[in-house]
Amino acid sequence: MSVRQVTPDRVAGAAVLAIALLAPLLFSAYWVSALLTQVLLLGIIAASLTFLSAFAGMVSLAQVAVYGIAGFALGNATTTNTKGLDLGWNPWIGVVLGLLFGTGMALVFGALACRSVGIYFLMITLTFGVIANLFFGQVTQVSGFGGISGISPPSIIGSADANKNKLYYIALALSLIVYLLFKYVTRTPFGLALQGIRDDPLRMSSLGYHVALHRTLAFGFAGFISSIGGILFVWWNGHIDPSSIDIGQMVDVLAIAVIGGLYRLEGAWLGAFVYVVINNYLQTISFIGPRFDTVVGLIFLTIVLVSPAGLMGIWERALGLLGRRKPEGGGTSPLAPTPANADL
Amino acid sequence: MRILLRSRRLGLPLVGLAIAVAALTGVANASSSAATPIRIGVMSDCKGAFGSFDAQDQAGVYAALSEYTGAKPKDPNDPRKGITGGAINGHPIKIVAVGCGSDNADLAIKETRRIVEQNKADIMIGPLSGDESVAIANYAKQHPTKTFVDGAAGAQDTTLKVRAPNFFRFNGDGAQWNAGLGDLAHNKLGWKTAAVIADNYSFGWTSAAGFIAEFCAVGGNVTQRVFPPLNTTDYSTYAQQLKTDVDGTFVAVGGSGLIPFLKAYEQAHGKIDSKKFIGNLFWGTPGEFESLSTDVSGAYVGGAGTAGDLNTAAAKHYANNVIGKWFKQIPPGGAAAPQAASTFTFGYYINTWGLIKGLQAVKGDIAGGQKPLQKALAKVVINGPYGVVKLDANRQAILTTFYQQLYTKDGKLAVKTVGSVPGVTQTFGGTFSTSTPAPGPTAPTCTKRKLPWVGKETVPKVVS
Numbered sequence: 115m116s117v118r119q120v121t122p123d124r125v126a127g128a129a130v131l132a133i134a135l136l137a138p139l140l141f142s143a144y145w146v147s148a149l150l151t152q153v154l155l156l157g158i159i160a161a162s163l164t165f166l167s168a169f170a171g172m173v174s175l176a177q178v179a180v181y182g183i184a185g186f187a188l189g190n191a192t193t194t195n196t197k198g199l200d201l202g203w204n205p206w207i208g209v210v211l212g213l214l215f216g217t218g219m220a221l222v223f224g225a226l227a228c229r230s231v232g233i234y235f236l237m238i239t240l241t242f243g244v245i246a247n248l249f250f251g252q253v254t255q256v257s258g259f260g261g262i263s264g265i266s267p268p269s270i271i272g273s274a275d276a277n278k279n280k281l282y283y284i285a286l287a288l289s290l291i292v293y294l295l296f297k298y299v300t301r302t303p304f305g306l307a308l309q310g311i312r313d314d315p316l317r318m319s320s321l322g323y324h325v326a327l328h329r330t331l332a333f334g335f336a337g338f339i340s341s342i343g344g345i346l347f348v349w350w351n352g353h354i355d356p357s358s359i360d361i362g363q364m365v366d367v368l369a370i371a372v373i374g375g376l377y378r379l380e381g382a383w384l385g386a387f388v389y390v391v392i393n394n395y396l397q398t399i400s401f402i403g404p405r406f407d408t409v410v411g412l413i414f415l416t417i418v419l420v421s422p423a424g425l426m427g428i429w430e431r432a433l434g435l436l437g438r439r440k441p442e443g444g445g446t447s448p449l450a451p452t453p454a455n456a457d458l
Numbered sequence: 459m460r461i462l463l464r465s466r467r468l469g470l471p472l473v474g475l476a477i478a479v480a481a482l483t484g485v486a487n488a489s490s491s492a493a494t495p496i497r498i499g500v501m502s503d504c505k506g507a508f509g510s511f512d513a514q515d516q517a518g519v520y521a522a523l524s525e526y527t528g529a530k531p532k533d534p535n536d537p538r539k540g541i542t543g544g545a546i547n548g549h550p551i552k553i554v555a556v557g558c559g560s561d562n563a564d565l566a567i568k569e570t571r572r573i574v575e576q577n578k579a580d581i582m583i584g585p586l587s588g589d590e591s592v593a594i595a596n597y598a599k600q601h602p603t604k605t606f607v608d609g610a611a612g613a614q615d616t617t618l619k620v621r622a623p624n625f626f627r628f629n630g631d632g633a634q635w636n637a638g639l640g641d642l643a644h645n646k647l648g649w650k651t652a653a654v655i656a657d658n659y660s661f662g663w664t665s666a667a668g669f670i671a672e673f674c675a676v677g678g679n680v681t682q683r684v685f686p687p688l689n690t691t692d693y694s695t696y697a698q699q700l701k702t703d704v705d706g707t708f709v710a711v712g713g714s715g716l717i718p719f720l721k722a723y724e725q726a727h728g729k730i731d732s733k734k735f736i737g738n739l740f741w742g743t744p745g746e747f748e749s750l751s752t753d754v755s756g757a758y759v760g761g762a763g764t765a766g767d768l769n770t771a772a773a774k775h776y777a778n779n780v781i782g783k784w785f786k787q788i789p790p791g792g793a794a795a796p797q798a799a800s801t802f803t804f805g806y807y808i809n810t811w812g813l814i815k816g817l818q819a820v821k822g823d824i825a826g827g828q829k830p831l832q833k834a835l836a837k838v839v840i841n842g843p844y845g846v847v848k849l850d851a852n853r854q855a856i857l858t859t860f861y862q863q864l865y866t867k868d869g870k871l872a873v874k875t876v877g878s879v880p881g882v883t884q885t886f887g888g889t890f891s892t893s894t895p896a897p898g899p900t901a902p903t904c905t906k907r908k909l910p911w912v913g914k915e916t917v918p919k920v921v922s
Contacts, residue, residue, distance in 0.1 A: 144575040195619050196592075197896070251687055252658070254899055259659035259688050260589030260613075261563055264596040264620070352600065353593045357562035394572065397558065 122433055127380070134286055138279045147278040151350050153390050154285035157383030158292050159343035160370040162336040165296050168377045169305060170332045171231070171312035175364045176223050176239035179246035180337045181344030182359030184216030186250055188345055189262035189354050198262045199255065205268040212345045213338065220337020221330060228329035231315075243364045251356035261355020265348045285346050289383065292339055296379050299335065308332055369414050375426030384425050388417075495552040496822060499573035500806075501584025501594065501609060506560030507689055507713030508586050510790065511802040513537050514745060515609060516556065517781065517788045518806030519583055524784045526814045527551050534794075535787040546814070549822030554579050559586065561659075561688055561713070563593035570594050574604055580824055581605045583810055586802065588613030588632070588661030595620040603827040605835070607813045610805025612762070613660035614667065615896050617854035618884055624828070626835050626853045628812035629763060629805045632661050632710075632738070633668030633886055633897065636760040637859045637879040639708070639736055640672025641912045647733065647758075649673070649705035651681050655696060655719070656710035656738075658685035658899070665710040665738045665760070667897035671889045673708075674904035676912055685899050690715055693722035702727055705734065712740040717749055724753070732756035732864070739764075742862045742873045744800045745791035755866040758876070763808075765844055765860040765875040766799025769919040776843030781807070798843075808847060812838050845880065852892075854884045860918070877915045887911070 138146050159181050166172040186198075191211050194202035227238040250257040271280045299305045308328055310318045315325045348354050357363075366389065374385025392413055397406035421427040502515040517537035523529040529544025529551060531537065544551035554577040557569030566585050573579045582604065585591055591611030598606040599622040606625045608616070612632035617625065643649040652673055656662035662685065670680050681704055686696040693711070697719065700707060711719045716737075724730055730753045740746055741759035744766065766777065781803060782795030791797050798804065816835035817824070824831050840847040845858035858880045862873045885891060887909040895901040 142576075148571055148575050196596075196615075197898075254658070254685075258898075259562075259657075260592060263563065263593045264599070351564070351567055352596060353563055353567050355563050355589065355593075357560075358564045394576070398555070 126429075131290075137282065143278050146282050149390050149394060151282045151285050151346075153383065153386045154282070154289045155343050155346040155350060156367070156370055156386040156390065158285075158289055158346065159340050160367050160374065160382035160386055161292060161296065161379050162339040162343070163367060163371045164374070164376055164379055164382045165300075165339070166332060166336045167371065168379070169300050169312060170308050170329060172227075172329065172333070173236050173368075173376070174239040174333070174336070175236060175368060176220075176227075176242040176246075177336065177340045178359050178364045178367050179243040180216050180220045180223070180340040181347060182246055182250065182354065183219050184212035184341035184344030185348040185354040185358070186257055186262065187215040188212035188348055189265045190256055192266070193262055193264055196262055196264050197254070197258055197260055205266070209268075209345055213341045216341025216344055217334055217338040220340070221334035224330040224333025224337070225326075228326045228333065240361075240364070243359070244361065247356050247360050250359070257354075257356065259356060261353060261358070262348075263353045265352050265354070267349040271349065281346075281350055285350075288342055288346065292342065293379060296339070304328070304331070373414060373417050373424050375424030377423060378426040381424050381426040388425065389414075495550045496546065496817065496824060497552050497554045497578055497580045499555050499557065499570075499577060499579030499582045499584075500553065501557040501559055501566060501570055501573070501582060501586075501590070502806075503560060503586040503590075504558040506562065506587075507715060508561055508802075510714070511586065511745060511800070513788045514791070514797055514800050514802040515584070515586055515806045516540075517785050517794065517797070518610075518803045518808075519810045521781050521784045521803075522807045522810035522814060523551060525780050526811065526818075531784050534785050535789075537785055537788060546817045546822035549817075549824075557584065559584075559590060561587045561590065563589040566590035567593050567597055570597055574601065579604070580828070581607070581813065583607050583806065583813065584609035584611075586610050586805075587659075588616070588664065589659050591616040591627075592620060592660055595622045595625045598622040598625040605813075605824075605828050605831055607809045607835075608805070609809060610762075610802045611661065612664060614664040614884065614890065615660055617852045618890060618892060619896055621852050621892070623853075624832050626809075626812065626816075626832075626849065628809045628838075628840065628847050628849070628855050630855055630857050630859060630882065631884055632665035633671065633890070634855075634857065634882045634884060635739055635762045635859055636665060636668030636861075637672065637882045637886070637911060638861050638877050638915045639669050639758065639760050640674070640678065641676050641909075641915065642758060642861065642877065643669075643673055643706055643708070643736055644676045644678040645913070647706065649678060651679050651704045651706075653682040653684070653701050653704045653707045654680055654710070655684040655686070655700060655707065657688045657712055657715065659688045660897075662688070662710050662712070663897035663899070663901075665712075666708065667890075667902050668760070668886065669708045669710070669736070669738075670904065671886055671902050672909060672912070674902075675887075675889070675907045675909050677906055678904075680904050683899060686711065686715070686719075688713075688715070691718060693719040694726065697722040697726040700727070706736065707734060708736050708738075709741070710738040712738065713746075716740050716746065720750065720754070730754060730757075736760070739801050741864065743802075744797045745788075745802075747864065747871055747873060750864075750871055752866050752869075752871055755864050755871060757864050759862050759864060759873070761860040761862055761875075762801035762805065763844055763847075763855075763857045763859050764799040764801060764804050765862070765878070765918065765920070766796070766873065767875050767920040768844060768860075769921045770843075772841070773843045774921075776807075780843075804843075808840065808842055811842070812840055812847070815840065850883060852884070856881060856883050858882070875918055875920050878918045879911045879915050882911070 188208040190199040192208035370385040374381025504512040527544040529541040533539040555573045608627035614631045656666035735757045738760045739762040777798040781798035785794035788794045815838045819834035860878045863876045
């Protein structure tokens with residue numbers, strides 16, 4: 115690596131990666147097994163939203179539904195003597211089924227929503243999320259209110275007590291793979307076309323690109339990534355129920371992506387880190403106690419007001435002030451349709 | 459400012475800084491565990507369908523700890539303020555955290571994980587509701603070196619299906635609590651057919667299962683089962699579905715849903731005929747039944763192994779000299795003693811008392827991966843306020859259950875215990891086993907069978 119390639123972003127990335135790799139040595143077991151593992155899996159789910167937002171101009175609330183579908187598929191396939199289908203199959207078959215169902219439903223969602231933009235797209239994906247939540251809440255053959263408990267990871271990961279770090283490192287490896295995969299995809303002709311569609315769908319359509327198909331495929335790809343997060347979630351939590359994918363959870367994942375910065379993939383994990391830590395520690399402060407949800411909301415509101423581009427926007431601005439470079443992307447909210455896509 | 463910024467030009471970036479700060483916090487937490495005290499966590503519901511019983515839950519825990527370990531409530535008018543002191547054989551009791559759950563299992567798992575893994579609880583007391591307990595029992599299986607006792611949750615699966623060796627329940631399940639009601643409906647009230655409406659989750663199913671199993675066992679026929687989701691706010695569609703050409707309706711809609719359901723039923727079918735209704739424990743739970751209309755006066759209700767009006771020294775002592783001694787008020791329900799017989803106050807109390815007895819048996823020593831404590835807990839027998847409680851092979855209570863009748867006293871609704879069934883097991887007289895389908899929307903099926911207590915229920919002496 116030449117001196118010119120040593121950028122603050124890369125230094126920061128390397129530092130974070132080093133800390134993440136050494137986390138079991140630096141942090142308590144609770145931090146590694148509960149908080150940081152949760153950060154990584156929520157980061158994966160939020161990254162799928164950030165990808166759609168930053169590179170396809172689609173802010174989706176359905177990512178939570180997709181990870182739920184993957185999680186419920188795995189739970190139904192692998193557990194016995196619990197609620198749901200009780201199939202008791204091999205955990206790896208459950209993984210395959212989870213990815214298939216999650217990705218498949220994401221493609222269906224994407225095909226249905228791909229012709230909408232802006233707030234209408236957001237509302238349609240919200241509807242998908244609500245449908246998934248109600249489906250699993252009311253169809254007791256696959257879940258019901260109580261959901262599926264006793265979901266164990268494959269023997270290679272082992273029990274939570276005996277192997278606290280294994281799932282963390284798997285989540286870390288998958289986070290890295292997901293991040294690099296997103297980076298790669300955005301540089302492929304498909305990714306570039308997607309960005310063209312984000313900026314001016316009419317022009318891309320005139321050039322012969324199938325806008326709806328590109329959007330559907332992007333949604334399916336993001337769904338695949340979200341499904342990975344869903345599988346990690348049920349391995350980590352050992353349980354999934356409709357409240358795992360309710361409106362609160364949808365808003366949480368959106369908040370994570372917004373706090374981190376909806377235009378940079380790294381923001382997903384940064385947002386997840388801030389969200390998880392704040393969420394965990396606020397309620398232990400005695401004078402806040404049961405009111406912690408309100409305080410969490412106020413903190414998030416403050417962050418978004420101070421920096422519409424999230425924490426990554428603050429980072430960019432700090433670098434800009436230091437003269438290294440100008441902020442990228444301008445932090446434009448993807449919720450606001452451009453004149454071009456507003457006409458679509 | 460400019461100099462400051464420059465000095466940070468190549469310093470730790472925002473992300474690294476955040477994680478470093480977090481690392482320090484994490485390391486600090488890691489070094490804060492202590493071995494000598496008995497570290498106890500409590501899992502309560504402070505929101506959701508049963509959030510209004512949060513103070514009752516904590517009152518039950520702290521009253522038991524105050525009565526048997528020398529602890530003392532910080533505020534007799536608010537159990538949620540916690541306790542000071544308390545020890546078993548020199549091992550101080552330390553309440554490390556109280557989890558704020560709702561009725562959903564996902565949050566219960568997160569809170570339990572936080573309390574066990576972050577706050578280093580050795581022992582957990584709770585949770586309150588059915589699906590939470592199923593999830594926590596599964597969590598317990600993954601953490602065999604910790605010990606879990608139930609709070610007031612009554613799902614059958616928790617102990618009959620999950621069977622975690624380190625999860626103990628000194629309260630009955632929802633089916634056990636309804637022993638005697640099916641016989642009452644068929645043989646006393648003359649119901650031949652019944653409709654059932656219950657919350658669509660583990661406890662609702664279990665509660666309904668107790669009534670269905672016994673009503674069908676004695677020859678009745680359940681012709682309709684309706685299961686609205688927990689936390690439904692508008693019950694009109696479910697109330698309208700309920701058949702009126704049946705002899706009676708069993709209602710196991712609980713918590714914040716009961717009153718909206720009854721209102722919706724009256725809107726759909728007119729004034730309630732109390733002789734055609736039997737409710738589960740929520741109809742007689744202190745803190746809830748007072749809000750019901752006197753229209754339901756005369757209806758029979760299931761209990762929770764509780765009978766607040768029992769005319770025995772043990773029951774009076776518990777209400778006045780235990781709950782009423784340590785607490786003056788349990789908000790928002792008012793005076794503490796009348797709330798002693800609440801499912802939630804009593805559930806958390808009896809489970810905490812069972813735990814204390816186990817801890818006393820091992821002299822407060824929880825070493826050895828808590829295996830000696832768990833062995834001792836399995837043998838605990840409690841001469842409780844409402845009868846003897848002991849555990850079966852799945853660490854589930856065998857207990858005396860009671861059923862009550864609502865009546866009007868001085869223009870207000872009151873509860874009178876009218877029947878009791880001793881020695882009710884979770885198998886419900888052989889109806890349920892580890893291999894029978896778990897209670898659900900279609901289980902158990904309506905089958906005639908013999909139950910050991912049918913026709914043998916007794917009428918206990920009560921305070922008039």
